Amino acid sequence: xxxxxxxxxxxxxxxxxxxxxxxxxxxxxxxxxxxxxxxxxxxxxxxxxxxxxxxxxxxxxxxxxxxxxxxxxxxxxxxxxxxxxxxxxxxxxxxxxxxxxxxxxxxxxxxxxxxxxxxxxxxxxxxxxxxxxxxxxxxxxxxxxxxxxxxxxxxxxxxxxxxxxxxxxxxxxxxxxxxxxxxxxxxxxxxxxxxxxxxxxxxxxxxxxxxxxxxxxxxxxxxxxxxxxxxxxxxxxxxxxxxxxxxxxxxxxxxxxxxxxxxxxxxxxxxxxxxxxxxxxxxxxxxxxxxxxxxxxxxxxxxxxxxxxxxxxxxxxxxxxxxxxxxxxxxxxxxxxxxxxxxxxxxxxxxxxxxxxxxxxxxxxxxxxxxxxxxxxxxxxxxxxxxxxxxxxxxxxxxxxxxxxxxxxxxxxxxxxxxxxxxxxxxxxxxxxxxxxxxxxxxxxxxxxxxxxxxxxxxxxxxxxxxxxxxxxxxxxxxxxxxxxxxxxxxxxxxxxxxxxxxxxxxxxxxxxxxxxxxxxxxxxxxxxxxxxxxxxxxxxxxxxxxxxxxxxxxxxxxxxxxxxxxxxxxxxxxxxxxxxxxxxxxxxxxxxxxxxxxx
Numbered sequence: 001x002x003x004x005x006x007x008x009x010x011x012x013x014x015x016x017x018x019x020x021x022x023x024x025x026x027x028x029x030x031x032x033x034x035x036x037x038x039x040x041x042x043x044x045x046x047x048x049x050x051x052x053x054x055x056x057x058x059x060x061x062x063x064x065x066x067x068x069x070x071x072x073x074x075x076x077x078x079x080x081x082x083x084x085x086x087x088x089x090x091x092x093x094x095x096x097x098x099x100x101x102x103x104x105x106x107x108x109x110x111x112x113x114x115x116x117x118x119x120x121x122x123x124x125x126x127x128x129x130x131x132x133x134x135x136x137x138x139x140x141x142x143x144x145x146x147x148x149x150x151x152x153x154x155x156x157x158x159x160x161x162x163x164x165x166x167x168x169x170x171x172x173x174x175x176x177x178x179x180x181x182x183x184x185x186x187x188x189x190x191x192x193x194x195x196x197x198x199x200x201x202x203x204x205x206x207x208x209x210x211x212x213x214x215x216x217x218x219x220x221x222x223x224x225x226x227x228x229x230x231x232x233x234x235x236x237x238x239x240x241x242x243x244x245x246x247x248x249x250x251x252x253x254x255x256x257x258x259x260x261x262x263x264x265x266x267x268x269x270x271x272x273x274x275x276x277x278x279x280x281x282x283x284x285x286x287x288x289x290x291x292x293x294x295x296x297x298x299x300x301x302x303x304x305x306x307x308x309x310x311x312x313x314x315x316x317x318x319x320x321x322x323x324x325x326x327x328x329x330x331x332x333x334x335x336x337x338x339x340x341x342x343x344x345x346x347x348x349x350x351x352x353x354x355x356x357x358x359x360x361x362x363x364x365x366x367x368x369x370x371x372x373x374x375x376x377x378x379x380x381x382x383x384x385x386x387x388x389x390x391x392x393x394x395x396x397x398x399x400x401x402x403x404x405x406x407x408x409x410x411x412x413x414x415x416x417x418x419x420x421x422x423x424x425x426x427x428x429x430x431x432x433x434x435x436x437x438x439x440x441x442x443x444x445x446x447x448x449x450x451x452x453x454x455x456x457x458x459x460x461x462x463x464x465x466x467x468x469x470x471x472x473x474x475x476x477x478x479x480x481x482x483x484x485x486x487x488x489x490x491x492x493x494x495x496x497x498x499x500x501x502x503x504x505x506x507x508x509x510x511x512x513x514x515x516x517x518x519x520x521x522x523x524x525x526x527x528x529x530x531x532x533x534x535x536x537x538x539x540x541x542x543x544x545x546x547x548x549x550x551x552x553x554x555x556x557x558x559x560x561x562x563x564x565x566x567x568x569x570x571x572x573x574x575x576x577x578x579x580x581x582x583x584x585x586x587x588x589x590x591x592x593x594x595x596x597x598x599x600x
Contacts, residue, residue: 001353002217002365005346007385009058014090017056020153021068031115032107033149035066040122041201041222042282044484045215049158052150058088061381062484066093067103067117069110076103079470080380083513087379104135114140120148121286126278126295129285145286161214165221165241167248168209172408172480174312177209178231178250184301185231188277195268196277196301197287198225202482203302208235208253210245211480217367218482219405224261226268227301236261262290269294277301306478307488308501313409313479314525317503318547320361320409321523325549325581327355327404328413332551333585333592340394340420345371345384348392348400356404366403366410366483373398373419377517380471380509394420397430397516397556403483412483412505413548414521418555429510430518430556435461436508437520438566440473440490440544441573444529447540451494451504458490458508467510474505477523498542502526506544522548549577551596559600571599 025033035057039050044062054060057073061081067074076098077085085095096106107117119129133143151157170176184207188196198204201220205211212221223237233253242255249255256264268276269292276291277298288295309317331352335343349369356362372382373392377399382388392398396419403412416430436458445454455473462468472491475484487496490504498504507521529541551574559567574597582590 001350003349003353003368005349005384005386005389007387008060008383009054009088011058011088011090014056014058015092017153018068018073018092021056021149022070024149024152025068025070025118028118028146028149029116030118030144030146031111032067032069032117033146034117034119034124035068035150036123037062037064038123038125039222040284041199041224042125042284043201043215043218043220044482045218047158047161047215047222049160052148052154055154055157056150057093058090059085060088060383061085064098065103067106072110074106074110076101076106082470083379083511084381104132107136107141108139111141114142116142116144118144118146118149121145121289122284123148124285125281126283126285126288127280130280161222162238162240163213163221164243165210165212165237165245167245168205168211168480169407170209172312172316173209174310177207177248178252180207180209180305181227181231181233181252184227184305185229187301188227188229191277191298192275193277193296193298194229194271194274196227196298197265197283197291198227198300198302199279199282199284199287200300200302202478202485203300203306204235205481206306206478207302208233208249210248212241213364217364217405219363219480220482223258226264234264236264262287266290279303303487304496304499306481307476307485308499309479309503309525310501314501314503316408317410317479317523317525320404320406321411321547322549322580322584323359323361323406324356324404324411324413325577326584327352327358328402328415328550329581329585329593330355330589332415332417332596333589335417336592338392340396341391343392344389345373345376345392345398346386346389348398349384349402352400352402359404359406361406361408362404363407363480364405366405366412370399370401370414372517374516375514377416378511378513378515379517380511380519392419395423396420397422397426397518399517399519401519401521405480407480410478410480410483411548412477412521412523413550414507414519415550415553416518416520416556417553422556426516426518427556427558428561429467429512430553431558431561432461432465432467433508433510433518433520434552434557434570435562435566437506437522438569440506440508441522441524441546442565442569444541444543445498447542448497450497451488451490452492455490455492455494458506462508462510469509469511471509474507477503477505479503498526500526500528500542503547520552522546546573549580551577551593554596554598554600557600562600567600574599
C-alpha cells in the first residue's frame with residue numbers, strides 16, 4: 001500500500017531526546033534552538049530525514065515548530081492541530097497556540113533578560129529571520145547561525161532521498177519547458193533582473209516538466225534552480241536522479257552537483273549591478289546571505305503561472321477527478337453495505353486505495369487518507385494507526401478525506417458519512433456545513449478579489465449559530481503536483497487575487513472534540529462567469545466550475561433547513577454525479593448511486 005499504519009512517534013520518546021538537545025545547548029553556550037517543520041526547500045511536506053520536529057517532540061502535523069529553551073520547550077501549532085498535539089507530545093513540551101501567540105512575543109516572555117538562540121540557516125526563510133531579528137534585537141535576544149543540533153543527536157537519521165526523476169508528458173503539461181522558461185525570462189528582463197533563485201521543488205518540477213518522488217505522496221524531487229534572464233537554467237540536483245530525463249531537460253539546462261549551489265549563488269552577486277529575484281518566504285537565510293545586496297524580493301516567478309493552469313492541465317485534472325470519483329463511489333457503496341461494528345477505519349482506507357489502484361494512471365495517493373470515526377473525526381488531520389484504529393459504530397460519523405496523484409491530475413475529496421443512525425445534533429451541523437459549501441460553489445465575485453475577501457461566504461451558516469472551524473476554507477491544488485499549492489488560498493491569509501485556471505478546495509467543516517467531526521470538500525476551478533440575462537455587465541465576474549463528483553450523504557441532511565436555491569443546487573449536483581460517474585461503476589455500485597443521488 002501507499003499508506004502505512006505504523007505508529008510514527010510515541011510521547012515517551014520526547015523527554016530523553018529533549019534532554020540530549022539541551023545538553024547540546026549548554027555545550028554551544030546557547031539559550032535556545034529553533035526546530036521547524038520545514039526543510040531547506042520550505043515545502044509543507046518533508047522527507048523522512050527532515051522530520052526533525054516529529055522526531056524530537058512526537059508531533060506529526062504538517063505545520064508547526066518548536067522553540068527549545070533550557071527550561072521550557074514550546075510546540076507552536078495552529079487551530080488544525082490543537083487536539084492532535086495534546087495526544088502526541090509528552091508533558092515536557094508546552095503546546096502554544098500559534099499564530100495567536102507569536103514566537104517573538106513568547107521569546108520575550110521566556111527570555112526577559114535576552115539570550116542567544118541558535119537556528120539552522122538552511123531551515124529558516126529570509127523573511128522569517130528578518131521579522132524575528134527586527135522584533136527581538138532591541139530586546140537583547142540574538143539569533144546565532146548554527147549547524148543543526150537535532151542532526152547531531154539523531155543517530156539513525158534517514159539519508160536524503162535519491163529517487164529517479166521522470167518526464168511529465170507535454171499532453172498533460174500543456175506547455176513545453178522551453179516555452180515556460182522563455183516567458184519567465186522575458187518577465188525577468190522586463191523587471192530589470194539578471195536571474196531568479198528558485199527553491200520550491202514544485203516550482204522546479206513545473207518549470208522543467210519533470211516529476212519526482214523524493215517526498216511521499218508528492219511528485220517532486222529535491223533541488224534548487226537559477227533561472228537567468230536569457231532563459232538559461234542552472235539545476236542543482238544529484239545527477240543520479242536525472243538519468244532518465246537527460247534528453248528532456250534541453251540544452252539550456254545545465255545540471256550541477258547540489259553542493260555547488262551556494263558558490264554559484266555567491267558568484268551572482270559579484271557583479272555589483274546585478275539583481276537577483278527571490279521569494280523571501282521560501283529562500284533559506286543562508287542563501288540570502290550569499291546574495292547580499294543583489295537580492296531583490298520579487299517572489300517566485302513560477303508561482304502564479306503554475307497556479308493559473310493551462311487548458312491541458314485543467315482538462316487533465318477534470319478527467320482525473322471523474323476516474324477518482326468512480327473509486328470513491330465504489331468505496332461508499334461497499335461501506336454502506338457493511339454492518340455497523342464490522343468495519344474499521346483502516347479497512348476503509350485499504351478498500352479505497354484498492355479501488356484507486358485499478359486506474360493505471362495512478363502514481364500515488366496525494367496524502368495519507370484521513371479516516372476518522374467518532375471522536376477521531378474531530379481531529380482535523382487525524383492519521384489512523386494500528387494503535388488508534390477504531391471500529392465504525394452505529395451513531396458515529398466517518399470523516400473520509402483522501403486523494404490520488406494521477407499522471408493527469410491531483411485529487412482531494414472529503415465526504416462525511418453516517419454510520420447507522422446519526423444523532424440530530426450532527427445532522428444539523430452537517431447541514432450547516434453543506435450550506436456553506438453550496439454557498440461558495442454558487443458564488444460569483446468581481447475579478448480582483450482574493451481568497452480572504454470571499455471565504456466568509458462558506459462560514460456564514462455556521463457563524464449564524466455561533467459555530468466555526470479552525471482551518472482555512474480552501475487551499476490551492478497542483479496539476480499532478482502538490483496537493484497543497486500556493487499562492488492561491490481560500491482563507492483569511494489569502495491575499496493573492498483569484499484568477500482563471502486556479503484550482504482550489506472548498507472544504508468547510510465543524511468539529512466537536514470528543515464527539516464527532518464533519519468536513520465536506522470538492523475541488524473547484526476558477527473561470528470567467530457566464531453572462532447574466534437579468535443585468536447589464538458592470539464588472540468582469542468570476543465563478544467556479546466543480547471538478548469533484550461524488551454523492552453527499554442524504555441521511556445527514558436536514559432538508560427543511562435548506563432554501564429552495566440550496567436544494568436545487570444539491571439536486572442538480574447529484575444528477576450530474578449520477579450522469580458522469582454512473583456509467584463507469586459496477587452494477588451494484590450503480591444501484592447504490594441511483595438511491596444516493598435521488599432528489600430531495
